[in-house]
Amino acid sequence: MSNNIEVVSKDAFAILSRLFDHRAILKGECTFFVTEMELKKSRQMKTFSDIIIAAEKSTQRIPECVELLENRIEGIHGKVINAGSNIIDIISDKSLKNSELREHFKQKRENEWADFIIDINKAKADIIQKHESSMQQFKL
16 A cells, blocks of 8 residues: 555656646746847847948048038039029020010001901991982982
């Protein structure tokens, strides 16, 4: 019977250790967590080093860009001024052409109106003459 109790107690202790003793699993999980964090840290460090290298290159190029900008700003300013004056010339030329065209059409309308008035007066005179001749015939 003591043999039976020993077997049962060993089984009970094995069951208890499986239920409550998770040191091996916890150790594995901790190891996995640590390796993941180390990999993440190495990736971030590589990214940071790439950013630092790019920033150093940029800081070296900034003075060159500023100098280039200062050297070319006057030329660009002159070109902008010239382009503006060219646009104003084009607009004024178009305005002049439009005013000349407007004057031409105004003169043409005035001539047409004068011709129309002359034609109307001739027609009026013809109608008055026909009316008078008709009135003369009725009087006789």
